[in-house]
Amino acid sequence: MQPTIxxxxxxxxxxxxxxxxxxxLGAVVAGILEEFLPQEFITKLLPKSVVPAVMIxxxxxxxxxxxxxxxxxxxxxxxxxxxxxxxxxxxMLAGPIINLxxxxxxxxxxxxxKIAPEMVSLRVGLGFVIACTTALIVQxxxxxxxxxxxxxxxxxxxxxxAPKPGAQPVAADALAQAPKKPLFVxxxxxxxxxxxxxxxxxxxxxxGAVLAALARSYITTEQIETFSRDxxxxxxxxxxxxxxxxxxxxEADAFVAASFTKxxxxxxxxFLVLGPMLDIKLxxxxxxxxxxxxxxxxxTCVVVLTLALCMLVHLVYQLxxxxxxxxGAG
Numbered sequence: 418m419q420p421t422i423x424x425x426x427x428x429x430x431x432x433x434x435x436x437x438x439x440x441x442l443g444a445v446v447a448g449i450l451e452e453f454l455p456q457e458f459i460t461k462l463l464p465k466s467v468v469p470a471v472m473i474x475x476x477x478x479x480x481x482x483x484x485x486x487x488x489x490x491x492x493x494x495x496x497x498x499x500x501x502x503x504x505x506x507x508x509m510l511a512g513p514i515i516n517l518x519x520x521x522x523x524x525x526x527x528x529x530x531k532i533a534p535e536m537v538s539l540r541v542g543l544g545f546v547i548a549c550t551t552a553l554i555v556q557x558x559x560x561x562x563x564x565x566x567x568x569x570x571x572x573x574x575x576x577x578x579a580p581k582p583g584a585q586p587v588a589a590d591a592l593a594q595a596p597k598k599p600l601f602v603x604x605x606x607x608x609x610x611x612x613x614x615x616x617x618x619x620x621x622x623x624x625g626a627v628l629a630a631l632a633r634s635y636i637t638t639e640q641i642e643t644f645s646r647d648x649x650x651x652x653x654x655x656x657x658x659x660x661x662x663x664x665x666x667x668e669a670d671a672f673v674a675a676s677f678t679k680x681x682x683x684x685x686x687x688f689l690v691l692g693p694m695l696d697i698k699l700x701x702x703x704x705x706x707x708x709x710x711x712x713x714x715x716x717t718c719v720v721v722l723t724l725a726l727c728m729l730v731h732l733v734y735q736l737x738x739x740x741x742x743x744x745g746a747g
Contacts, residue, residue, distance in 0.1 A: 424634055478511060486622070486699075536671075546726065660692035
């Protein structure tokens, strides 16, 4: 059956309106962070060592739950506020998976399939490992290229130089003596920042929604499921491709994955792990924050790690004789 213009418009609208509320929420949160969060405040709370700091960054979604659409906007503001790039990457990749809303929705989606505990634990565990590993690889790049990996609108402002010897010292309570802004001024600043970020990111969301709608028109879930059933060893990369194409919200993708009742758990796991980290609309949204070199690094890391880890889980299932299918689906 040939796709029609109506099919394209329905798919385009579905991607756009599914993501829009989270873009708005992310823009508002970004505006609040810009207005109220002191420069480098979060940096002072993080451990000095990179690995523990990255691990904490990957768990920030438990405190600030956000889907992948809104988290890009928030992450960009955190970068501007001095949060290390590696921690921002860990939060951006793991946050849409490791948050209470997504964990609960995944459990509900697979509850009737009797594999909810396995799916939740594997999704969270793999998401955490992939996010932290990618962030550490990005940190290696950052040591070499610095803020050249970031666009001008995402790079943190330069740190003020230390006073020269003999210069007049600045009073320690200078900030405390600064007049407080009236509430309406703060609200105006939040609104202006939120509107700027919303418009800036939405342009690329729309472009991503167009590409996703075109891909959805020619690649159906039925084709993917049939292909995966006939070629079981290609089920994992096939579901990864579908995750990139469908551009689903991480708070709803578990219900789509659960609908593939004849598919092995590891193929659905690949869909649920990669989707919130990388899809068509996210790649375009990344262009407002990261330079091409960093986008390629992030995309390569998450794809390779997702494929390798899901294959490893699949091998463990095979060696132990576990089916990885819901009861009665074999």
